[in-house]
Amino acid sequence: MKVLVAVKHVLDYNIMPRIKQDGSDVDITGNKMGINPFDEIAVEEAVRLKERGIVKEIIAVSIGAENSKDTLRHALAMGADRAVLIQTDAALQPLGVAKLLKAIVEKEQPDLILLGKQAIDDDSGQTGQMLSALLGTGQSTFASAINIKDGEIEVTREVDTGNETVSIKLPAVVTSDLRLNEPRFLKLPNLMMAKKKPIETIVASELGIDFSPRLKQTKVAEPPVRKPGVLVASVAELVEKLRIEKVLP
Amino acid sequence: MSILILAEHDGKQLKQSTRQAVTAAAVWQLPIHILVAAEHADVVAKEAASISNVARVIKVEAAHFSHPLAEDVSAVLIKLAPEYKVILGGHTALSKSVLPRVAALLDVAMLSDVIQITAPATYVRPIYAGNIFATVESSDSTQVLTVRGTSFEVAADGGNAEIIRIEAPAANTTTRWIKEEKNVSDRPELASAHVVISGGRSLGEQFNSLLDPIAHKLNAAVGATRACVDAGFAPNDIQVGQTGTVVAPELYIAVGISGAMQHIAGIKDSKVIVAINHDPDAPIFKYADYGLVADLFKALPELNAALN
Numbered sequence: 001m002k003v004l005v006a007v008k009h010v011l012d013y014n015i016m017p018r019i020k021q022d023g024s025d026v027d028i029t030g031n032k033m034g035i036n037p038f039d040e041i042a043v044e045e046a047v048r049l050k051e052r053g054i055v056k057e058i059i060a061v062s063i064g065a066e067n068s069k070d071t072l073r074h075a076l077a078m079g080a081d082r083a084v085l086i087q088t089d090a091a092l093q094p095l096g097v098a099k100l101l102k103a104i105v106e107k108e109q110p111d112l113i114l115l116g117k118q119a120i121d122d123d124s125g126q127t128g129q130m131l132s133a134l135l136g137t138g139q140s141t142f143a144s145a146i147n148i149k150d151g152e153i154e155v156t157r158e159v160d161t162g163n164e165t166v167s168i169k170l171p172a173v174v175t176s177d178l179r180l181n182e183p184r185f186l187k188l189p190n191l192m193m194a195k196k197k198p199i200e201t202i203v204a205s206e207l208g209i210d211f212s213p214r215l216k217q218t219k220v221a222e223p224p225v226r227k228p229g230v231l232v233a234s235v236a237e238l239v240e241k242l243r244i245e246k247v248l249p
Numbered sequence: 250m251s252i253l254i255l256a257e258h259d260g261k262q263l264k265q266s267t268r269q270a271v272t273a274a275a276v277w278q279l280p281i282h283i284l285v286a287a288e289h290a291d292v293v294a295k296e297a298a299s300i301s302n303v304a305r306v307i308k309v310e311a312a313h314f315s316h317p318l319a320e321d322v323s324a325v326l327i328k329l330a331p332e333y334k335v336i337l338g339g340h341t342a343l344s345k346s347v348l349p350r351v352a353a354l355l356d357v358a359m360l361s362d363v364i365q366i367t368a369p370a371t372y373v374r375p376i377y378a379g380n381i382f383a384t385v386e387s388s389d390s391t392q393v394l395t396v397r398g399t400s401f402e403v404a405a406d407g408g409n410a411e412i413i414r415i416e417a418p419a420a421n422t423t424t425r426w427i428k429e430e431k432n433v434s435d436r437p438e439l440a441s442a443h444v445v446i447s448g449g450r451s452l453g454e455q456f457n458s459l460l461d462p463i464a465h466k467l468n469a470a471v472g473a474t475r476a477c478v479d480a481g482f483a484p485n486d487i488q489v490g491q492t493g494t495v496v497a498p499e500l501y502i503a504v505g506i507s508g509a510m511q512h513i514a515g516i517k518d519s520k521v522i523v524a525i526n527h528d529p530d531a532p533i534f535k536y537a538d539y540g541l542v543a544d545l546f547k548a549l550p551e552l553n554a555a556l557n
Binding site for chain 1: 259316318319320323341342343345346347348350351352353354356357358360361362371375376377379380381382383384385387388389421422423425426427428429430431432440467468475479484485491494500517520521522523525534535536537539541543548552555556
């Protein structure tokens, strides 16, 4: 079977975002970028399915500017077979991304679509569910374990009260949570090999899809800072302070 | 036009997130309706009808709502959507799964994890793990959003809404529920507790034996870091942080927690943060109101004794 994995090129998770001087947006210029960590988990899962002989082909897809190819190369080095960049320099929001991904899904006809549960830049956590709704397939969010058999995928999901298991007919959209797996470390030979794997480029504006942003970001700001704290010398002193604060029942 | 809130419940009782969504919805000054999808909705619908400021409760009952799936719940919301200006829910696993589907099928944008509604279509929401707050305007005809519970007061009782019943659309044919493993605890719910005590991986096998007695005395919920959960010392549903549960209690006690960015993002609205850690350089001390540099295996029994 064929798996499509959507990957987003985002600011590296170790970097504290800076705000542009005019307060209009986050300034990411010149910063280290990389694959969205939740998407990396999705790629890893696809590669493990291939290693177990369940999956024949993995296609990594990214939407964004030319530099998103770095993230596609990362997915290829992990084990994806080929990659597609839907190229645009325009601002992207989940609904537009879901519509663009739908076009690729219709072209490629994968049996399974894997995505991270959210991107660590906008933290929306919407794209997988939106794509599933637009495609009319079943969905499962926050996956921590998956098992494929008899044309269905069984997914264990992390929900507020514990775990829930659902079974979805393929094709299906599944979004990965942190505990689905631990992505592999990229080895140099794999990185070199990834350079030879094909990346197809499709110009987003030529797909005839309206993916223009619906939301207008008017301002970004840093959250209010907490007042500096104090160190206490002992448990007794700590309890005394908390009694003064009246936070102990 | 009115506002529709997707109720979160366990079949017997509303979750606090529903009442917090009611408070958030008040900004529109439009009638507030609550949708209760359940196998048997009477008890929960009555509770919803008693919330102050709620005008109508809509019951939708079907066997397949005993374990609601996103495909089925979104179908109900889509059916009701033309009557509504705003569709919202708490930032819970259910709403996070359902509402993006609704938005996509209505061809409108969605706003996740809203912490402030400054005007009827202007929202503040955290991005980059809560390190930045973005102000966003939506011009869509229907506003679809989830709201962060800890940012809105819990709406009190005092209402007497009408309760109506609608037919459920047929169950979807793609996804079926298999089972659930609920982690049962007699401690208060993490998202709504007044006191939360959380532990990191260094507590190891003594996680429960060290934290439980103190949690009992403080009537506190117990939380854990992602690393602690990954190591198998605590169940995943008590993970506190950006990727787990976001908390904002009166008192947050972090024990043996270094203070990873995603953990801090989930606790920084707490009123008082206490950190106990043996490492004086742990980043958590930058966020804590009171820090104690100590060996937690000594400090926790001492704290337990001091609370007598």
